[in-house]
Amino acid sequence: MRPVALILLAALLLMGPEPLSAQNVDESQVGRFQLAESFLRAGQYERAIGMLEGLYEESPGTHVFYERLREAYENVKRYDAAIALVDRKMASETAPTSFLTEKARLLFLKGDEAGARLQWERAIATNPSSPSVYLLVYRSLLQLRLFDYAIEVLEQGRSVIDNDTLFQTDLAYLYNLTSQHGKAVEKYLELLALNQNQLSYVKSQLGAFLTSPEAVQEGIRVAQDGVATDPLNRSYRELLGWLLIEGDDYHEALEVYRGMDRLDREEGRTLFSFALIAADGDAHDVALEAFDEVLRRYPEGSSAPEAMRGLAMMQEKWAAALEETVYDLYGERGERNHWDEALETYQRFLIEYPQHPQFPDVLRRIGTLQQEVFLDLEAAETVLREVVARYPQTDAANQAAYDLGRLAVTQGRLDDARIQFSRLLTRLRTGDLADLARYELAQLHFYQGDFEAADSFTRAMQENTSTDVANDAIAMKVMLIESMGPDSLNTPLRRFARIQLLTRQRDYEAALHQLDDLMVEFGQHALADDMLMQRADLLARTGHIEDAILSYFQVPLLHPDSFHGASSLVQAAALQARSGLTTDAVRTYERVLTEYPGTLLTPRVREAIRVLRGDQT
């Protein structure tokens, strides 16, 4: 034990700020010191203090005795004794600075703040031209969480030593701790002025503290001043751009990245990177602008092809967000909008970058746009077939094959569609696209009256409820179960399936006509409520809003037990709300709550009522 104790003591001696030789420490002192330590650990401070006082008297030069005794005094809040001890120790030292800061700390704990301040000032006065003195005082103040005073001391040090590069990170940290984020950014800008490579460090430090919008705004303001003062400093601009993105101000950030791009003659690379960030942040309009600018300014730059594709994708997203359409309800071509721009941009891409790796994807996107938005099925087919033929085994080809299948359905080529979907399913087996293809196959069987086959597909799909189409599959299955008969050929369901196919093929007038006939003939069939719902939907699609609302109202009136009762009223209310009939819409929604209190639609209905009422909650 004894040699171990000696090693320990020697280690402790060396740990002191000014280690003393252990030559004055005898074995009896080691034993007593260990015992005193045990008392301290056991919380018997007074007994420990007695022993430590004795040890210190015997060997005042042994730093560890001094340290432990001071700590013990502190533990029992005997600050006067601790201060007296420090005074005594200081008297025998040639370099009293650290003892002055120690004394200051103890005075502060005692409650003598003025006395403490005096000691810290004395500590600085011992060598005011030395940065380490200010750091010593700063650390003492940090222990007491006197951040404002610590800032004062470090700023004083910079001023006295006349060196603005001192204590930058310490000051920035302190300013962040005191929520003076603007000043923290100032210090970090100073750091970046010396070394631009510190940008990552600065971002990581700031990121931990800029947790509120106000803090970010404060940082932005200072960074903007920094950029104005030193516009050629790249790291300043990068920091400003990063802060603006943190503050979700993509418009301003675009300006910053635009400036960086020009400044460093990057030919759109920085701007392109920013456009991708903006797109990820759902700032589609800004991303669109950035992509567009890359193309306009640097049509020959390395980022130009991806920028052009990105631009078209943003134009698509913008059109969808604005709910734009190419044709109105009556089939008339509307004014040129973002859909047209997207199509044109994709087409430009094909012309300008025929060898680009994204060529198949862009081609496929054009096909999908032609099919879904511009309703030019012939053009869509040509393009999609090209993708499948020229770029087999690619994601674009798979997606194009799926689109071709859907296109075949729209054009009434159901066998072709089945081949497309079956091949795709064989090729993919699993994944979202495979599930979509499987559902399309179920629908094809349904349209053609092969309800058994449709049912087997839906059964397979409803096993995997995580897929997006699982709900659709379940709905189809319910219809199949409930709507068979009355004859062995299931005539009403077969005709209803045909009407649904016509609806999908956008032949609304024919669908409506056949539906009216079906309703006259089989008005009492289990499908009667489905027919009314379908009719209302077709009327709404053809612009007969009032008739559509009336048709929806007929569902609960004529079929009070219908599964569609609640949803028919919800659809009617939504049409009323869209037509500006707010009071009527609220009344209709309230009917849902009164007449169908158990429906799953109630949360949506309650929310809709509150929105229409203008509730704050």
Added chain:
Amino acid sequence: MITRYIIASVLLVLSTQRTAGAQDILVPMDDVQADHLKAYGVTFWALERKVDVDWLLNYRGGSFLMAAEPEIEAELRVRGVSYEVLGGARTASILSEVESDAANTSVVRLEKPPRIAVYAPEQTLPWDDAVLLALTYAEVPYEMIYDDEVLEGALDEYDWLHLHHEDFTGQFGKFFSYRATPWYIEQQRQAEMTARRHGFRKVSELKLAVVSTIKEYVGGGGFLFAMCSGTDTFDLALAAQQTDIVPSEYDGDPVDPDALSRLDFSQTFAFHEFRPVFNAREYEFSDIDSGPPPQPLRNPAVDYFTLFEFSAKYDQVPTMLTQNHVSTVKGFVGQTTNFRKHLIKPNVVILAEAPGRNEVRYLHGSYGEGTYTFYGGHDPEDYQHFVGEEPTDLSLHKHSPGYRLILNNILFPAAKKKKQKT
């Protein structure tokens, strides 16, 4: 003492106050109720519109009875609260049944909605507050106040004050392991700044001033409801007013070596003879909290507590506070979970306890003209809520018995005829 809060005379004439032949709405609070929590919100909404509501204690889970108005019916439907429209005869029959001596039921008239204050910092902290969640979900209006407002006398504006995951000892929740995270740094900085602004050197001194003000508020007739660490740290701060129980890691100086002998239990509300935990790294304030259940029971499937049944006619306050559609409530853990029974003062009413463990979950007591209610645990529908976890979505727990206990507390002050002030 308890009957002081009850308007006995109102109860006697209730049946005559309702017009014969008029229709009433019964909001049942038993198992047929579609949304127990929102039912409290609609009741509060009705009170705000000066509609008197009768709380039928122990009748179908503590149902509410109010006059049938089209607006109330519409609101009940919009909020998804089940109700029944009663004819005058049926209402009279129910009231007669409730007031019958044979049944442990009674009627309390709720008159005016209490003004609610929630004691919470503006800073967003990475844990939820069950009361804020309950009030928000039930759509009961409230205001947030914190140290500045309390010390500036804002409590006079409110009838009901809520404290949740708060640390009144000045140890910043004892989240020592989180001391480098921005939210902790900000929380500590804000607390220290507030302390200095009010002339205190330490946060513990600031918090003592806050609890003393709250104590005065309760003494003057206020209603205090506290959960989780807002319960035991409240009494810890009061007991430690002549000493220092905060380790140096939190306030820079050590604990008073004589702290234990200097604790003054005459100052506390509910607890006595307890020992603070002086270890800065131990996530516990004192031995008041028995901590999570022992390992075999630390399982949401088997951890539960039971509500005491009181005489609805004579002990109406505890009866109101324990209204529920179940008598056994599933347990949940918090920084403070259950209170050790032997550390509870004898004059405190125990409302719920963990069976067979000598641990109390829910208690109530009075001080001066006011009352306090302490409820252990953090979130009744999140067995063990961790820092940084998403708040509980109460739309998935519309029938939560644990949350009902919270909402009983906000209606209980409405039963008082008028605020009594010293």
